[in-house]
Amino acid sequence: MTSALTVRTENVSVRFAGLPALDRLDLRLAPGKIHGLLGRNGSGKSTLAAALAGFRRPDEGRVLIEGGDLGAAQEPYENAVVTSRVCLIRDSGDNPAGAQVRQAVQLAAALRPYWDADLAGELLDRFELPMKQKIQKLSRGKKSALGVVLGLASRAPLTIFDESYLGMDVPSRNLFYDALLADYAEVPRTIVLSTHLVSEVSAMLEEVVILDGGRLVTQSPVDALRGRGASVVGPAAAVDKFTAGFTVLAEERLGGTKSTTVLGDLHPALVADAAAAGLEIGPVGLQDLFVHLTASTGARS
Numbered sequence: 435m436t437s438a439l440t441v442r443t444e445n446v447s448v449r450f451a452g453l454p455a456l457d458r459l460d461l462r463l464a465p466g467k468i469h470g471l472l473g474r475n476g477s478g479k480s481t482l483a484a485a486l487a488g489f490r491r492p493d494e495g496r497v498l499i500e501g502g503d504l505g506a507a508q509e510p511y512e513n514a515v516v517t518s519r520v521c522l523i524r525d526s527g528d529n530p531a532g533a534q535v536r537q538a539v540q541l542a543a544a545l546r547p548y549w550d551a552d553l554a555g556e557l558l559d560r561f562e563l564p565m566k567q568k569i570q571k572l573s574r575g576k577k578s579a580l581g582v583v584l585g586l587a588s589r590a591p592l593t594i595f596d597e598s599y600l601g602m603d604v605p606s607r608n609l610f611y612d613a614l615l616a617d618y619a620e621v622p623r624t625i626v627l628s629t630h631l632v633s634e635v636s637a638m639l640e641e642v643v644i645l646d647g648g649r650l651v652t653q654s655p656v657d658a659l660r661g662r663g664a665s666v667v668g669p670a671a672a673v674d675k676f677t678a679g680f681t682v683l684a685e686e687r688l689g690g691t692k693s694t695t696v697l698g699d700l701h702p703a704l705v706a707d708a709a710a711a712g713l714e715i716g717p718v719g720l721q722d723l724f725v726h727l728t729a730s731t732g733a734r735s
């Protein structure tokens with residue numbers, strides 16, 4: 435049975451030509467949860483994913499993987515016991531040149547101790563991936579789908595999808611999200627989803643890590659993050675009056691109705707005032723918070 439792994443990074447820095455891609459990162463990813471790794475282009479998501487999977491050794495600091503059948507903390511770099519249990523699916527595919535789908539599947543089956551052949555077969559059918567097809571002749575979206583199949587069927591105790599959806603159309607992405615949730619419910623493990631399609635995946639995430647410029651902006655359970663703000667919906671004039679004085683993250687207007695997303699804690703008395711004024715208060719959208727937290731001001735919290 436798969437057992438979820440815990441991930442820690444201690445003061446991890448990675449530099450390219452002297453410039454930091456990751457800058458003194460301290461993180462702890464709790465086991466058995468779906469973590470969103472969010473950040474704008476170039477924020478360091480892929481570099482972090484590669485360091486977690488042992489593809490790259492940090493220039494400073496340590497990545498530590500522990501728990502499950504690994505027990506005490508170990509570094510993943512050049513550590514076959516750890517890396518067989520950590521599956522990183524990258525957009526690039528990482529498949530042998532000239533290989534057929536069948537060979538990629540056989541390779542994953544040989545390398546992955548928790549490989550589930552039935553699940554692989556079922557997903558290959560659902561994504562319409564023929565075994566005999568040469569991988570390099572697959573369309574962009576189908577290559578991504580193959581990565582998704584290999585990642586899910588590996589049932590690795592730490593599975594990282596680094597923007598694995600690239601090129602996949604909306605129905606295929608939905609198929610991926612549905613398959614991920616269904617299989618995660620059956621076999622809980624630690625999942626990291628690196629993405630900038632925040633609104634699309636937000637309902638699946640339990641924890642969020644936001645990077646900006648290689649630094650940690652925030653790490654938080656999704657619910658706590660959503661509690662950092664609120665959406666206020668109702669007649670435009672009443673919404674404007676109520677939200678005056680708050681930091682506004684987003685506004686949307688439809689006829690006389692307006693929805694304004696604000697930052698800040700709405701204490702119960704304020705919520706009661708809003709209800710009395712005919713306003714509806716809801717949670718803030720993760721996408722709005724993400725845009726705010728990674729705005730070019732470099733705000734950190």
Ligand SMILES: Nc1ncnc2c1ncn2[C@@H]1O[C@H](COP(=O)(O)OP(=O)(O)OP(=O)(O)O)[C@@H](O)[C@H]1O
Pocket residue numbers: 450451454455473474475476477478479480481482630
């Ligand atoms: N192999 C490399 N050589 C030089 N610089 C690199 C290399 N890989 C990444 N970088 C730099 O490190 C920084 C972080 O890149 P990274 O790919 O980790 O970001 P990302 O958040 O995954 O971006 P994206 O969302 O665009 O994929 C960027 O400034 C990038 O240019």
